[in-house]
Each structure stands twice: as structure tokens, then as C-alpha cells.
Amino acid sequence: MGPDTLIDYTNKSIGVSDQSVGAGRKNTALILAQDPDAPAAKACKNYSGGGKSDWFLPSVGELEELFENFFSQTLSLAGGYTYWSSSECDANMAYFYSPYGTPPSVDRGAANKDAQNYACAVRAF
Numbered sequence: 001m002g003p004d005t006l007i008d009y010t011n012k013s014i015g016v017s018d019q020s021v022g023a024g025r026k027n028t029a030l031i032l033a034q035d036p037d038a039p040a041a042k043a044c045k046n047y048s049g050g051g052k053s054d055w056f057l058p059s060v061g062e063l064e065e066l067f068e069n070f071f072s073q074t075l076s077l078a079g080g081y082t083y084w085s086s087s088e089c090d091a092n093m094a095y096f097y098s099p100y101g102t103p104p105s106v107d108r109g110a111a112n113k114d115a116q117n118y119a120c121a122v123r124a125f
Contacts, residue, residue, distance in 0.1 A: 013091035014038075021061045025124060027086030028056040040084040044121035055121040060085035060095035060108060062122060067099050082117040 014034045031041040044057040063085050082098040093110040096117055
């Protein structure tokens with residue numbers, strides 16, 4: 001799923017706060033159970049790249065691992081974009097991860113859910 005469309009998170013409180021690696025699939029399911037039209041979670045769940053249908057919106061911990069281990073060599077692929085995670089801070093905010101700058105750095109923070117950021121679909125294997 002390429003970073004070509006800005007996506008809202010959701011305007012409902014989900015109660016999802018798990019930030020750990022391995023939590024993204026569960027977080028995505030919880031988000032969609034509360035709000036089946038949650039834009040970022042729905043876009044990742046509906047993604048079918050590579051003929052696979054088990055994509056999800058990663059937790060902020062998973063995004064951190066992705067950017068530090070995979071994109072560290074090719075950060076220009078993701079640089080300058082801010083990506084939603086499936087980890088909620090509170091009723092109004094969710095965590096994001098954003099690579100930027102030269103040399104590459106990353107910013108982990110929180111944004112209001114009505115902000116428009118990108119979604120990066122991932123799958124576990």
C-alpha cells in the first residue's frame with residue numbers, strides 16, 4: 001500500500017493502547033469491532049497486496065521496528081510521511097511514526113485522530 005492517500009484515524013474512542021510488537025493485528029481487530037469504517041484500520045485490513053489478505057495496521061512498536069530495521073537502509077522510501085499506528089493514546093489521539101531528515105531520523109508521537117496521515121499495511125509471517 002503506497003503512501004498516496006492521506007487517511008483519518010477514526011473519531012471514536014477505541015480503548016486500544018497496546019504499543020508492543022505483536023499487538024497490531026489485535027489492535028486492528030479491536031478498532032474495526034468498535035468502528036467498522038475506521039479509515040486507517042479499514043484501509044490496511046482491506047489491502048490485498050501480493051495476493052495476501054492478512055494485512056493490518058501496525059502498532060507503534062511494530063512501526064518502530066519496521067523503520068529502524070528495514071527502512072534504515074532505504075529510508076527515502078518512507079521519508080517525509082507520517083504513518084498512523086493502531087495504538088491509541090486516549091479518546092482523542094493515536095500514536096504515529098514519522099521518518100525524516102538527513103541523516104535519517106524518526107519521530108514517534110501522538111496526533112489528534114482527525115489529522116490526516118498515511119497508513120502502512122503490514123503482515124506477520
